[in-house]
Amino acid sequence: MQVGQIIMNNLDQAQRDLLLQALEDLRALLEDTLTQTAVSADTVMLDQQRLGRVSRVDALQQQNMAQANEHQARQRLKQVLSALRLYEEDPDEYGLCRSCDNPIGFARLQVRPETPLCIKCQQSAENN
Numbered sequence: 001m002q003v004g005q006i007i008m009n010n011l012d013q014a015q016r017d018l019l020l021q022a023l024e025d026l027r028a029l030l031e032d033t034l035t036q037t038a039v040s041a042d043t044v045m046l047d048q049q050r051l052g053r054v055s056r057v058d059a060l061q062q063q064n065m066a067q068a069n070e071h072q073a074r075q076r077l078k079q080v081l082s083a084l085r086l087y088e089e090d091p092d093e094y095g096l097c098r099s100c101d102n103p104i105g106f107a108r109l110q111v112r113p114e115t116p117l118c119i120k121c122q123q124s125a126e127n128n
């Protein structure tokens with residue numbers, strides 16, 4: 001194999017360390033969020049019978065929001081975990097777009113270290 005043909009993710013060791021740390025932080029944060037939303041959803045269920053009609057609607061709205069947040073957090077956590085797995089199993093693959101194999105770019109990875117797609121593929125996925 002020729003060295004020039006290996007696709008590199010263009011990340012140096014310092015950048016990798018930063019991104020790995022960001023992924024670990026994100027995992028802890030999301031797991032926290034999920035624990036908390038689970039607790040508050042339970043509380044709403046328990047309190048419902050004691051609430052009046054108006055506050056019951058409020059409580060349900062809050063619960064819906066909590067569930068939407070929970071869903072989002074769950075999806076993101078899934079991506080974070082698979083990014084971490086990829087990082088462990090094949091560090092050179094981390095930072096490459098799952099779809100087109102081009103480097104995702106450090107700037108984008110700093111914002112979303114768990115992203116499996118480069119900005120181009122992300123946009124075309126969202127447009128479909």
Ligand SMILES: [Zn+2]
Pocket residue numbers: 097098099100101102117118119120121122
């Ligand atoms: Zn791509």
